[in-house]
Amino acid sequence: MPIGFELTPDQKELQTLASKFAREEMAPRAPECDKKALFPEDIYRRAFDLGLMNLNVPTEYGGSGLALLDQCIITEELASACGGMTTSILANCLAIQPINLGGSPEQKERLLKPFCSSYHLASFGLTEPSGGSDAAALKTRAERRGNHYVLNGQKCFITNAPQASLFTIFATVDPAKRDKGICAFVVPRDTPGLSIGKEEDKMGQRASSTATVIMEDVKVPLENMLGKEGEGFRIAMQTLDSTRTPIGALAVGIARAALEQASKYSLQRTSFGKKIAEHQSIAAKIANMTIELDASRLLTWRAAWLVDQGHRASLESSIAKCFSSDAAMRICDEAIQIFGGYGYMRDYPVEKYLRDAKLCQIYEGANEIQRQVIAREFLKRFA
Amino acid sequence: MDVIVCVKHVPDAETRLRAASSGKWIDPDGVKFTVNNTYDEAAAEEALRLKEKCGAKSVRVITVGPARAEEALRYVLSMGADEATLIETPPDAQLDPLTTSRLLAGVIKTLPHDIVMVGKQAADDEAGVVGSALGALLGLPSYAFVTELSPDATTKTLKMRRYVEGGEEHFHGPFPAVISLLKGAADPRTPTLPNILKARKKPLTKVPLADAQAKAQALPGAPVAGTVRSFVLPPPRTGAKMVEFQTPEEAAEKLVKLLREEAKVL
Ligand SMILES: Cc1cc2nc3c(=O)[nH]c(=O)nc-3n(C[C@H](O)[C@H](O)[C@H](O)COP(=O)(O)OP(=O)(O)OC[C@H]3O[C@@H](n4cnc5c(N)ncnc54)[C@H](O)[C@@H]3O)c2cc1C
Numbered sequence: 342m343p344i345g346f347e348l349t350p351d352q353k354e355l356q357t358l359a360s361k362f363a364r365e366e367m368a369p370r371a372p373e374c375d376k377k378a379l380f381p382e383d384i385y386r387r388a389f390d391l392g393l394m395n396l397n398v399p400t401e402y403g404g405s406g407l408a409l410l411d412q413c414i415i416t417e418e419l420a421s422a423c424g425g426m427t428t429s430i431l432a433n434c435l436a437i438q439p440i441n442l443g444g445s446p447e448q449k450e451r452l453l454k455p456f457c458s459s460y461h462l463a464s465f466g467l468t469e470p471s472g473g474s475d476a477a478a479l480k481t482r483a484e485r486r487g488n489h490y491v492l493n494g495q496k497c498f499i500t501n502a503p504q505a506s507l508f509t510i511f512a513t514v515d516p517a518k519r520d521k522g523i524c525a526f527v528v529p530r531d532t533p534g535l536s537i538g539k540e541e542d543k544m545g546q547r548a549s550s551t552a553t554v555i556m557e558d559v560k561v562p563l564e565n566m567l568g569k570e571g572e573g574f575r576i577a578m579q580t581l582d583s584t585r586t587p588i589g590a591l592a593v594g595i596a597r598a599a600l601e602q603a604s605k606y607s608l609q610r611t612s613f614g615k616k617i618a619e620h621q622s623i624a625a626k627i628a629n630m631t632i633e634l635d636a637s638r639l640l641t642w643r644a645a646w647l648v649d650q651g652h653r654a655s656l657e658s659s660i661a662k663c664f665s666s667d668a669a670m671r672i673c674d675e676a677i678q679i680f681g682g683y684g685y686m687r688d689y690p691v692e693k694y695l696r697d698a699k700l701c702q703i704y705e706g707a708n709e710i711q712r713q714v715i716a717r718e719f720l721k722r723f724a
Numbered sequence: 725m726d727v728i729v730c731v732k733h734v735p736d737a738e739t740r741l742r743a744a745s746s747g748k749w750i751d752p753d754g755v756k757f758t759v760n761n762t763y764d765e766a767a768a769e770e771a772l773r774l775k776e777k778c779g780a781k782s783v784r785v786i787t788v789g790p791a792r793a794e795e796a797l798r799y800v801l802s803m804g805a806d807e808a809t810l811i812e813t814p815p816d817a818q819l820d821p822l823t824t825s826r827l828l829a830g831v832i833k834t835l836p837h838d839i840v841m842v843g844k845q846a847a848d849d850e851a852g853v854v855g856s857a858l859g860a861l862l863g864l865p866s867y868a869f870v871t872e873l874s875p876d877a878t879t880k881t882l883k884m885r886r887y888v889e890g891g892e893e894h895f896h897g898p899f900p901a902v903i904s905l906l907k908g909a910a911d912p913r914t915p916t917l918p919n920i921l922k923a924r925k926k927p928l929t930k931v932p933l934a935d936a937q938a939k940a941q942a943l944p945g946a947p948v949a950g951t952v953r954s955f956v957l958p959p960p961r962t963g964a965k966m967v968e969f970q971t972p973e974e975a976a977e978k979l980v981k982l983l984r985e986e987a988k989v990l
């Protein structure tokens with residue numbers, strides 16, 4: 342397919358649906374959910390009913406089966422209303438992607454179909470208290486006993502954990518083997534020995550829930566292991582390769598909302614007898630924000646497009662996630678600046694954008710790790 | 725029972741409008757068009773309910789407009805309509821509502837139709853003409869400003885309601901008929917993503933303008949149309965007065981004084 346920047350009529354329709362849901366249903370609830378750290382289950386249920394939830398699951402298993410670019414278009418719309426709600430909606434895609442990638446047809450039929458047939462949440466359990474960036478060093482143990490594995494350990498910062506009914510958990514048969522010892526398991530919430538720790542009180546994205554998952558002698562039958570013993574690390578990395586780009590789109594959505602608010606405000610607020618947008622330094626801010634937002638969106642679309650064309654896109658998806666989330670921080674910061682004193686106040690919308698955007702630099706691979714990937718992939722060309 | 729619903733692709737209510745250089749209509753450049761045309765959406769919802777609740781066989785959505793108006797048809801297909809027809813006009817055509825009605829009627833006449841639904845008026849020109857004109861051109865009764873309807877397929881009658889000054893009228897009448905809707909029994913549904921994907925495969929027929937014009941020749945009466953002489957945007961509002969205050973009491977006191985002494989409305 343040639344490169345084109347115009348959305349297809351179908352993509353426009355998906356965009357319209359997502360934007361309508363975001364504007365009419367998510368946005369009005371966002372401030373209260375942020376202030377009180379409420380988890381708006383009715384919104385998530387409605388997202389499911391509209392088909393906006395399991396975007397990456399093939400239609401034969403009850404998902405929407407969308408291309409990654411379509412997922413990014415939807416994600417940007419949702420995130421322009423609330424970053425936190427969008428993270429909780431996207432967390433299902435993240436948790437399910439290991440089953441999409443590593444599951445057998447039998448496992449997909451048995452695990453995905455009932456999950457997608459009605460409203461359910463799932464969680465992806467990779468990060469541990471001792472470290473998230475060095476995922477190969479994870480400590481949660483998986484011990485083979487007859488026809489099942491026994492899991493022991495802790496996962497932390499797990500999105501949707503308090504509400505999830507299904508977990509994809511990464512554990513090792515031998516920490517000394519590092520990546521070669523890691524296995525991926527699907528664990529239902531009601532498995533004895535699995536419990537949820539205290540919910541985190543977060544800086545931003547407070548409409549999303551985050552908690553520790555504790556596993557004490559959790560018995561998982563063999564048929565719930567994805568792939569073979571030792572293939573878990575590859576499954577986890579391939580999962581993150583494909584979910585990283587939508588995080589870029591999430592950052593684009595938050596930044597777009599910040600830029601829109603700041604632009605409107607700059608045309609209303611006056612100082613020294615003119616609209617502040619007419620002061621050169623404010624106009625320059627708006628210009629820079631517009632440039633960075635545009636670049637972020639295009640990088641995100643490119644990474645998604647490459648994946649949809651069947652190419653490997655580790656470099657491009659890392660570039661998209663890293664640039665978009667860093668740019669979102671700069672854009673949200675400038676939006677506060679343009680709002681002056683009001684920007685610093687919780688009754689105005691812009692300070693929330695900054696708090697929400699910050700997470701995009703940290704999760705699904707901190708930006709330092711993205712830069713490591715970018716440099717490694719790029720330098721290969723000269724080695 | 726076959727249901728046809730007519731919708732119009734209109735500028736989004738939040739779009740900033742400018743007059744076109746012709747001075748006769750808005751400049752469509754950069755304008756976002758949508759089907760979020762309150763009364764048309766209500767008509768589409770009601771048409772779908774006729775299928776779901778009253779056993780209507782099919783719902784077809786029709787519009788007259790340029791190629792971009794296909795979006796409005798796709799939207800209603802995504803809501804659940806079965807088929808769509810686009811009577812395609814040139815991009816810069818500016819149609820008088822009577823002309824639109826003749827084109828619609830010419831095409832509808834060739835399609836099975838027991839109930840033809842329209843919104844009571846379009847959100848852009850708000851002419852409110854198409855419903856009654858379609859009735860006249862198709863030789864069917866037309867019921868205007870309906871708020872509720874239930875058809876009885878055996879007696880071919882419709883029970884309807886509408887608001888009238890000071891109350892509500894409950895009435896019935898025969899169909900086939902044309903109904904212009906003020907509002908439906910339920911809020912228009914939002915198309916779900918799976919339905920959007922399904923709508924891709926639904927048939928959408930394009931009727932070239934010349935074909936529709938030829939079909940319209942068989943209709944009673946001669947084509948008549950008004951001509952727009954000029955289109956002007958309302959002048960920007962002036963005269964707003966900001967009241968400076970320290971306390972709510974002071975604000976109220978100053979407001980009352982202004983309303984009494986300057987505006988003289990109290
Ligand atoms: C709100 C929230 C939701 C989350 N949801 C999930 C979830 O659903 N599932 C899940 O598994 N995880 C989740 N995470 C965890 C997230 O992915 C990790 O926080 C992230 O991977 C970073 O790991 P860490 O916090 O342990 O930081 P560390 O790995 O301890 O890193 C600390 C700092 O050191 C830097 N650093 C580490 N190694 C290097 C290196 N080699 N070179 C340069 N710098 C380095 C990091 O970039 C970072 O700045 C979530 C986190 C948050 C905050």
Ligand SMILES: Cc1cc2nc3c(=O)[nH]c(=O)nc-3n(C[C@H](O)[C@H](O)[C@H](O)COP(=O)(O)OP(=O)(O)OC[C@H]3O[C@@H](n4cnc5c(N)ncnc54)[C@H](O)[C@@H]3O)c2cc1C
Pocket residue numbers: 610611612613617620621622623678679680681682683685
């Ligand atoms: C927590 C907090 C505590 C405060 N405490 C005090 C206090 O104790 N006493 C007190 O008096 N004030 C106080 N302030 C007010 C503070 O000093 C003002 O917020 C600040 O001066 C900016 O004014 P403003 O908010 O009205 O923004 P505005 O003046 O409306 O400015 C909006 C934006 O336009 C920019 N701008 C304005 N004019 C120009 C120009 N000519 N060229 C380029 N850019 C321009 C500004 O830099 C800003 O980015 C406080 C504010 C906060 C947030």
